[in-house]
Amino acid sequence: MEPPGVVLVMGVSGSGKSTVGSLLAAELGWKFYDADDYHPEENRKKMGKGIPLNDQDRIPWLCNLHDILLRKVSSGQSVVLACSALKKMYRNILMRGEGAATQNSEEPGEKEGFPKLKLLVVYLNGSFEVISGRLAKRKGHFMPPELLQSQFDTLEPPSAPENFLALSVERSVSEMIPFIVDNMKMK
Ligand SMILES: Nc1ncnc2c1ncn2[C@@H]1O[C@H](COP(=O)(O)OP(=O)(O)O)[C@@H](O)[C@H]1O
Ligand SMILES: O=C(O)[C@H](O)[C@@H](O)[C@H](O)[C@H](O)COP(=O)(O)O
Numbered sequence: 001m002e003p004p005g006v007v008l009v010m011g012v013s014g015s016g017k018s019t020v021g022s023l024l025a026a027e028l029g030w031k032f033y034d035a036d037d038y039h040p041e042e043n044r045k046k047m048g049k050g051i052p053l054n055d056q057d058r059i060p061w062l063c064n065l066h067d068i069l070l071r072k073v074s075s076g077q078s079v080v081l082a083c084s085a086l087k088k089m090y091r092n093i094l095m096r097g098e099g100a101a102t103q104n105s106e107e108p109g110e111k112e113g114f115p116k117l118k119l120l121v122v123y124l125n126g127s128f129e130v131i132s133g134r135l136a137k138r139k140g141h142f143m144p145p146e147l148l149q150s151q152f153d154t155l156e157p158p159s160a161p162e163n164f165l166a167l168s169v170e171r172s173v174s175e176m177i178p179f180i181v182d183n184m185k186m187k
Pocket of ligand 2: 012013014017018036039053058083084085086143151
């Protein structure tokens, strides 16, 4: 893969994004961002009350993350971002910014000249049963496990022509990191 670019580690709550993303960034020597750290207070409060976020809540958050990624990449740095990015439109916003929120085509923003980041999506794929089991054990996190079903309902797994690798959450983290590093291709 040709840096600078972005590896997006995505999946539902509890799929392992923060764990895998931070270890991957350390392995690559890249900066790590956790999208959870950039939620506005209203979003955190809403999730804390057990109410799932909607497009209106997520789009400004994703646009802000796109701007951060673009700044880093423009200054020559590659980045690993852990972010739920559940819908294809959300991943397009991360890659292309606000313009992608109002575009319907396969390649939104391409013709309009919105800046496009080189992005590899690492999708952590697992069953409700396995992931809810992990969330039940996780302590001290603002996301209530009751919201997991809504995350699965919203999830649009990546598919061609998105540039992605899918990994089962049942693989060990120590196995995932070298697999990702060996299979990284940025587009
Ligand atoms: N591949 C894995 N195998 C076993 N446990 C894992 C794996 N990945 C993450 N975990 C555990 O699952 C829980 C959720 O992981 P976390 O990284 O917080 O997920 P997310 O950031 O997607 O919400 C944590 O307790 C973490 O230690
Ligand atoms: O898009 C969303 O609904 C949110 O991003 C949501 O996914 C939440 O922020 C995290 O899932 C909670 O944090 P964890 O993913 O770390 O559980």
